[in-house]
Amino acid sequence: MSKTEVTTLTAADIQKMLDVSPFNLFLGLTVMDADPVKQEVTMRSAMRPEFERRPGSKQWHGGVIASVIDTVGDFAVGMMVGRGLPTVNFRVDYLRPAVDTALVAVSRVRRAGKSVGVADVDVFDEKGSLLAIGRGTYSTLDTK
Amino acid sequence: MSKTEVTTLTAADIQKMLDVSPFNLFLGLTVMDADPVKQEVTMRSAMRPEFERRPGSKQWHGGVIASVIDTVGDFAVGMMVGRGLPTVNFRVDYLRPAVDTALVAVSRVRRAGKSVGVADVDVFDEKGSLLAIGRGTYSTLDTK
Amino acid sequence: MSKTEVTTLTAADIQKMLDVSPFNLFLGLTVMDADPVKQEVTMRSAMRPEFERRPGSKQWHGGVIASVIDTVGDFAVGMMVGRGLPTVNFRVDYLRPAVDTALVAVSRVRRAGKSVGVADVDVFDEKGSLLAIGRGTYSTLDTK
Amino acid sequence: MSKTEVTTLTAADIQKMLDVSPFNLFLGLTVMDADPVKQEVTMRSAMRPEFERRPGSKQWHGGVIASVIDTVGDFAVGMMVGRGLPTVNFRVDYLRPAVDTALVAVSRVRRAGKSVGVADVDVFDEKGSLLAIGRGTYSTLDTK
Numbered sequence: 001m002s003k004t005e006v007t008t009l010t011a012a013d014i015q016k017m018l019d020v021s022p023f024n025l026f027l028g029l030t031v032m033d034a035d036p037v038k039q040e041v042t043m044r045s046a047m048r049p050e051f052e053r054r055p056g057s058k059q060w061h062g063g064v065i066a067s068v069i070d071t072v073g074d075f076a077v078g079m080m081v082g083r084g085l086p087t088v089n090f091r092v093d094y095l096r097p098a099v100d101t102a103l104v105a106v107s108r109v110r111r112a113g114k115s116v117g118v119a120d121v122d123v124f125d126e127k128g129s130l131l132a133i134g135r136g137t138y139s140t141l142d143t144k
Numbered sequence: 145m146s147k148t149e150v151t152t153l154t155a156a157d158i159q160k161m162l163d164v165s166p167f168n169l170f171l172g173l174t175v176m177d178a179d180p181v182k183q184e185v186t187m188r189s190a191m192r193p194e195f196e197r198r199p200g201s202k203q204w205h206g207g208v209i210a211s212v213i214d215t216v217g218d219f220a221v222g223m224m225v226g227r228g229l230p231t232v233n234f235r236v237d238y239l240r241p242a243v244d245t246a247l248v249a250v251s252r253v254r255r256a257g258k259s260v261g262v263a264d265v266d267v268f269d270e271k272g273s274l275l276a277i278g279r280g281t282y283s284t285l286d287t288k
Numbered sequence: 289m290s291k292t293e294v295t296t297l298t299a300a301d302i303q304k305m306l307d308v309s310p311f312n313l314f315l316g317l318t319v320m321d322a323d324p325v326k327q328e329v330t331m332r333s334a335m336r337p338e339f340e341r342r343p344g345s346k347q348w349h350g351g352v353i354a355s356v357i358d359t360v361g362d363f364a365v366g367m368m369v370g371r372g373l374p375t376v377n378f379r380v381d382y383l384r385p386a387v388d389t390a391l392v393a394v395s396r397v398r399r400a401g402k403s404v405g406v407a408d409v410d411v412f413d414e415k416g417s418l419l420a421i422g423r424g425t426y427s428t429l430d431t432k
Numbered sequence: 433m434s435k436t437e438v439t440t441l442t443a444a445d446i447q448k449m450l451d452v453s454p455f456n457l458f459l460g461l462t463v464m465d466a467d468p469v470k471q472e473v474t475m476r477s478a479m480r481p482e483f484e485r486r487p488g489s490k491q492w493h494g495g496v497i498a499s500v501i502d503t504v505g506d507f508a509v510g511m512m513v514g515r516g517l518p519t520v521n522f523r524v525d526y527l528r529p530a531v532d533t534a535l536v537a538v539s540r541v542r543r544a545g546k547s548v549g550v551a552d553v554d555v556f557d558e559k560g561s562l563l564a565i566g567r568g569t570y571s572t573l574d575t576k
Contacts, residue, residue, distance in 0.1 A: 022196040023205035052166040061167035062231045063214045067207025087206045088548060089237040089569060091379050091423065091523065093406050094230070095399040110421055111383040115547055115573050116520060118381050118421070120408075133398055133406070135379065135423055137521060137569065141547050232404060233425060235379065235523050235567065237550050239543040254565055255527040259403055259429050260376060262525050262565070264552075277542055277550070279523065279567055281377060281425065285403050310484040311493035340454040349455035350519045351499025358495045374526070375494045381521040 008036040009079045017075075017084055024071055026050075027064070032104070034079055039109035041076040043068070046102045060098035062132075066090075068105050069121045069134030076107035077117035077138045088116060090136030098132070101125040115141045152180040153223045161228055162215070170194075171211055176248070178223055183253035185220040187212070190246045204242040206276075210234075212249050213265045213278030220251035221261035221282045232260060234280030242276070245269040259285045296324040297367040305372055306359070314338075315355055320392070322367055327397035329364040331356070334390045348386040350420075354378075356393050357409045357422030364395035365405035365426045376404060378424030386420070389413040403429045440468040441511040449516055450503070458482075459499055464536070466511055471541035473508040475500070478534045492530040494564075498522075500537050501553045501566030508539035509549035509570045520548060522568030530564070533557040547573045 009017075011034040018024040018031070033042040045068055053061040069092050078085045107121040121134035153161075155178040162168040162175070177186040189212055197205040213236050222229045251265040265278035297305075299322040306312040306319070321330040333356055341349040357380050366373045395409040409422035441449075443466040450456040450463070464474040477500055485493040501524050510517045539553040553566040 020199060021205065022194050022199055023208060026194050027207070050166050050170050055164060055166055061165065061211070063171070063207070063211025064167060066210045066214060066234075066236075067205070070207050070210060087238055089235060089521070089550075090210075091233060091235040092210075093233040093398070093423065093425065095401075095406065110381070110418065113383075115571065118383065118521075120421075130398065133408075133423070135381065135421075137381065139547065141573070233377070233406075237542070237567065237569065239545075239550065254525070254562065257527075259427065262377075262527065264565075274542065277552075277567075279525065279565070281525065283403065285429075308487060309493065310482050310487055311496060314482050315495070338454050338458050343452060343454055349453065349499070351459070351495070351502045352455060354498045354502060354522075354524075355493070355495025358498060377523060377525040378498075379521060379523040380498075382519055 006082050009082060010034060014041065014075045014079065027067055027071065029068065029071060036079055039076065039080060040106060041072060041079055042104065042106045043072050044102055044104050058100040060103065062094055065094070065098060065103065065123060065132050066092045068103055069123060069132065070136060072105040072107040073119035073121045073134060073136035074138055076109050076119040077112055077140065080109055080112040081117065081140050085117070085138040085140060088137040088139050090134055092132060092134045094132050096129060096131050098125060103131070112140060115139070150226050153226060154178060158185065158219045158223065168215055171208070171215065173212065173215060180223055183220065183224060184250060185216060185223055186248065186250045187216050188246055188248050202244040204247065206238055209242060209247065209267060209276050210236045212247055213267060213276065214280060216249040216251040217263035217265045217278060217280040218282055220253050220263040221256055221284065224253055224256040225261065225284050229261070229282040229284060232281040232283050234278055236276060236278045238276050240273060240275050242269060247275070256284060259283070294370050297370060298322060302329065302363045302367065312359055315352070315359065317356065317359060324367055327364065327368060328394060329360060329367055330392065330394045331360045332390055332392050346388040348391065350382055353386060353391065353411060353420050354380045356391055357411060357420065358424060360393040360395040361407035361409045361422060361424040362426055364397050364407040365400055365428065368397055368400040369405065369428050373405070373426040373428060376425040376427055378422055380420060380422045382420050384417060384419050386413060391419070400428060403427070438514050441514060442466060446473065446507045446511065456503055459496070459503065461500065461503060468511055471508065471512060472538060473504060473511055474536065474538045475504050476534055476536050479532070490532040492535070494526055497530060497535065497555060497564050498524045500535055501555060501564065502568060504537040504539040505551035505553045505566060505568035506570055508541050508551040509544055509572065512541055512544040513549065513572050517549070517570040517572060520569040520571050522566055524564060524566045526564050528561060528563050530557060535563070544572060547571070
């Protein structure tokens, strides 16, 4: 497969793929932007009661934030490769509590190679404060 | 605080703490074992449709597996320290697809220091195959 | 300790600290820039035969690159805190082979908290190609 | 390539491969054991003055420990695959200072797949205290 044959995914493509996945639907991810030139994807997720770490706290459980990071990073690399990808591994660092806010997650591709891709994800609150950061490796191997 | 003052958590303590957290309730975690001598905590989580990566696939979304890892590792270190802890960061590696199975997650404390603790988490299917592994750092600092 | 009491490190301070450490001396790190406003530190390391992965290959061994990442990230957070810091953990991702080039490592602080700090490190070749990326957590706890 | 065609590496094979690599020679790694049934490789590295974090401290610089982890993990997966491998990424967690001791690093393969392998590495001092832990992903893809 030559490189020119790759059709990158649009925001609408990614939204459609998210919306058929039960857990991604639960995360309530909305694609805000998908830019193959900047190699960046931005998604938004609104708080819901099931996401809380403690009842009534409006604080996001770290697992939900990790799930958002995994998914946004996946589709950032996936955008460049033209399909959703298996995650090889990822790391998440929690910087500040995420309380009473929607999350805005911006993922930037650091490398989209033939066998693996790497993406960084910055997670912000609605006011632009950095809450958490992620870094993931995804399998880009064409197994067909 | 002297070291002898620490009261480790029991399986019942941990279960009680899990069951007041909306997202941990959603994960459906059951504490199977909490052993402060071996410094190991084991939990089980059954599949539910909202966890699926793709509809009807019975395959766990990686984000749910990451969430289980974060939580089980947290309570392994937390067991030794006597309370739930903020996650500093964690890494998850996916080894095999998790399909049509409950998850059994075993976490072992690698170090429970005065400011941070580190735990490993192995996630198995019901037949004992290793599906994913995690490693997390948790803040053990007593801020009171 | 109030925040205003912190004196950030200058490039000369950092260079002096590097040059009393035997292994950092071996790495041959030169501080190019240390900017506490941008919270960024840049260092350069020239190739030497002992760094090679294979003899005559001029390819950097990954362990040397990891060592550079650990050190540059440490002094980025350390610059903000006013001293060298113990590393809690770090991750390194290798993106492209580093061959026949000096390394330029740019570290940016993502958070400098009271107990831990987090820094990202991008490692470039002399032409500006991204070779490897790191992310580290350092203990900022004042134990005095 | 069928699985039966793979010839695993012996301790002598690994030692020979280490000893042609300038940086691995600098690390002074000795293969103590290479067991393809347990999927474990153990190496030892003695302290030398160039490894010190601070002069006269006899404390290992974290970068050297990270380098040992990278290399031992690499050859653990490599043993199973029959050759040395490119590192995709790795994480190291420092648990206790490594002072006035040789290092004994034990790596266990967690998965040796067709495109990537994952290995854990535990680093001990000579008395058996756990000093640091690593987890690495290595490319097992046969590019020939």
